[in-house]
Amino acid sequence: MTAPTVEAGDRGAASGAHHPLPARDHALNLLREMLRIRRFEERCVELYSAEKIRGFLHLYIGEEAVGVGVMQALEPEDAVVATYREHGQALARGMSARSIMAEMFGRVEGCSRGRGGSMHLFDAELRFYGGNAIVGGGIPLAVGLALADRMQGRSQVTACFFGDGAVAEGVFHESMNLAALWKVPVLFCCENNLYAMGTALHRHQAQTDLALKAASYGMAAYAVDGMDVLAVEEASRAAVLAVREGHGPVFLELQTYRFRAHSMYDPDLYRTREEIDQWKERDPISMLAIRMEAEGALEAGQMEQLEEEVTAEVDDAIAFAEAGTLEPVEELTRFVHSEEAAS
């Protein structure tokens, strides 16, 4: 993976049939992780309607295979930079449903003390650096995090998530160039869900082959079926290995689709029902479940059991958030500067 190449082999593949199913426990774990995100977010929609969650809420439903697949390739010391559509990455990276739900409820028990909300989930201990709501704004941050790791002689990798919309931003191109020029250990994960908010890829890009764009900066770039968690995991493992070995950044274009609107404000007038239904036929959760059943990796009743576990976790998170406390208003101006400096 040292030479800049583009492989389009997985593009548009109908299923992950050529990716062998991993060990049963691992496959089950992939299924559970994707289901956690799906059910967590479905409840978020209800809570939004009930006005428990406010502000912007961007759902990852349909894209779960991307976040879950990439996270399999990361070690605990690796860093993650994500976007405003990051509930999935946060959950898959190990942040608790409780801390995320409490954050969305604006409670001080939330991962960002209620200062960030849905779009700004942070966990310094897990090296989860947001939660960035400026499109493309997190990309140079990831380059810098990776530069710091390299300059300090550490072998960590920074995984940087962004969407196809970010590819139109100047800072995307600046960061691709900088990362390749300095050969810093970043895994660029472009979640191509085909729409920059409501503008289709072909309406905002003259060149819609996003891996090709990245390859032009002198880095290895691959297009991957982002609806197939096994394909995502396999590509991510290979890419992370190359990045960790010091071959410089790798770019993955993860071709996916969001089943829900851009945000809770979006009437979703720019896509056809047929298009959405077509993509739903490739639902990453049911594709994996069906495959596991067919290959005897999912026993009768196991899916129901998973559903029960996940429901219990989400119920618990909601109860935790409901019981959470509001930060005293007297603390409003905290965290503008570090408290060690202010004292």
Place this chain on the structure above:
Amino acid sequence: MTEAVETRTTTYREAMREAIREALQRDERVFLMGEDVGRYGGTFGVSRGLLEEFGEERIRDTPLSEGGFVGAGIGAAIGGMRPIVEVMTVNFSLLALDQIMNNAATLLHMSGGQINVPLVIRMTTGGGRQLAAQHSHSLEGWYAHIPGIRVLAPATLEDARGMLGPALEDPDPVIIFEHGSLYNMESELDGDAPPVDLTSAGVRREGDDITLVTYGGTLPTTLAAADELAGSGIAAEVIDLRSLRPLDTETILASVRKTRRAVVIDEGWRTGSISAEISARIVEGAFFELDAPIARVCSAEVPMPYAKHMEDAALPQVADVVAAAREVVGSRP
């Protein structure tokens, strides 16, 4: 018995270079990056010789990608380094404003206190060199509007030499504005130049009749005006803000309470400027002690013209400061 401290004549540019060199020597985590800081030696010559001394890992030339390398500086700061990012001029920093405002200044608060950004950004600012409308503006006041960053304007060799060290020890982002007209300024500097505090304003000249508040590139202008005023019997006190955020309101108010008159000199445009903020603070804190309305000397509200006579007319000049001060003093109750 105290040992005599060796002093020598040096320039603002060299003082800044020494400060960077010392920071690089003292802390392995410190590195300098920016456009042409390495092989070229810095657009204004500040980093000349540092590449040879510290190597290209730590004196890091960047592409012309202000958003990219300022953002990378923020990431590197979060990742445990102590970057000094040089942006060639404040005008180019607008290409990085998103990173400065939406990330550097915001991450700590947005993350509930988890992610601090120990980053220093240095940039030149200001006019007076016939560089026209895209290289001459003084936008420090804009940056001073943003909560979450510290904004410094060293106007003396002591501050050029002494502010960087404490700025690098700050756990949060600091922007240092170096006015282009100051680089060749020469004066004596102590050999052991101590670090300076980053929060208080300095009284550069004492006087009882009027307070002249300024910072950065207009400090020499204001001191020259104070000299001229002294010739006609007006004793002006000159306050050098040093820090535009936070503002040392107390030092300003203490002086105004003594002199009962104030002129604010600011190379930024008047409307919505730091001079407006200072005027407001004086009115809020010392309204009943004022004997005359506050006056301001600012840049004309035009994009900076190239022709010298026009640029001179646009920028605060000694004569403008003297005239404003005379008028304020003249309006005795």
